[in-house]
Amino acid sequence: MAYKEGGDFYPKDENGKVIFSDVDYVDTWKALEDCVDEGLVRNIGVSNFSSKQIQRILDVARIKPQLNQVECHLHLSNSKLHNYCQENGIVLQAYGPLGSPGNKSEPPPRCLEEPVLLEIAKAKNKSPAQVNLRFLLQRGLSVVPKSVRPQRIQENFQIYDFELSPEEMKLLLDLNKDYRFKTQEAAKDHKYYTFNDPF
Numbered sequence: 444m445a446y447k448e449g450g451d452f453y454p455k456d457e458n459g460k461v462i463f464s465d466v467d468y469v470d471t472w473k474a475l476e477d478c479v480d481e482g483l484v485r486n487i488g489v490s491n492f493s494s495k496q497i498q499r500i501l502d503v504a505r506i507k508p509q510l511n512q513v514e515c516h517l518h519l520s521n522s523k524l525h526n527y528c529q530e531n532g533i534v535l536q537a538y539g540p541l542g543s544p545g546n547k548s549e550p551p552p553r554c555l556e557e558p559v560l561l562e563i564a565k566a567k568n569k570s571p572a573q574v575n576l577r578f579l580l581q582r583g584l585s586v587v588p589k590s591v592r593p594q595r596i597q598e599n600f601q602i603y604d605f606e607l608s609p610e611e612m613k614l615l616l617d618l619n620k621d622y623r624f625k626t627q628e629a630a631k632d633h634k635y636y637t638f639n640d641p642f
């Protein structure tokens with residue numbers, strides 16, 4: 444969904460409520476395909492799309508989405524959406540992959556504090572963040588961790604020199620509890636609100 448067209452990037456009404464456009468995202472997709480045709484962009488994708496929404500696009504698309512960027516971490520596996528995307532050749536990309544450790548809204552243990560994760564990290568001589576990212580990578584997702592610290596950015600890249608066993612992968616997958624941080628509350632009443640769809 445888009446914000447209302449016009450001057451403000453983030454338009455709000457007099458009560459401070461965000462104003463959305465009711466443009467159909469399928470029309471937006473067609474416009475993005477035109478951007479590819481014109482050489483303005485090389486690859487196009489979507490974010491926070493449910494399988495139902497992706498299917499609406501696939502039904503008419505000339506160019507299919509390269510990826511779908513969604514919240515995904517130890518506590519939100521998004522397994523069904525991942526399967527759907529894999530079946531359709533679409534990469535699922537994890538945002539908030541470390542479980543947004545700065546966000547204290549979730550009751551402990553938070554993702555990077557999970558005892559199972561800490562144990563595996565100790566055994567592998569890796570940091571919990573590295574094991575967490577490696578886990579997502581081995582599941583076949585791509586990841587976009589965020590840090591403002593150069594040392595952590597480097598740390599988050601050092602995940603190609605070790606492997607998790609199938610048993611370790613299962614232990615980590617079992618930590619899923621379908622916990623979502625980014626529920627996009629402001630958009631809850633919108634006709635295209637994505638998180639009402641089962642996956």
Ligand SMILES: NC(=O)c1ccc[n+]([C@@H]2O[C@H](COP(=O)([O-])OP(=O)(O)OC[C@H]3O[C@@H](n4cnc5c(N)ncnc54)[C@H](OP(=O)(O)O)[C@@H]3O)[C@@H](O)[C@H]2O)c1
Pocket residue numbers: 490491512513537538539540541542543544545555570572573587588589590591592595596598599625
């Ligand atoms: N498409 C969407 O709707 C959407 C929504 C939200 C976010 N995103 C994207 O996803 C990216 C990541 O999301 P996010 O920032 O919420 O979650 P995140 O990457 O899970 O967490 C970022 C937090 O983790 C800390 N961190 C980073 N590396 C660490 C490490 N090795 N050990 C311990 N802590 C570490 C960072 O602190 P320091 O910075 O202090 O290191 C930062 O507070 C964003 O940059 C954004 O582009 C997309």
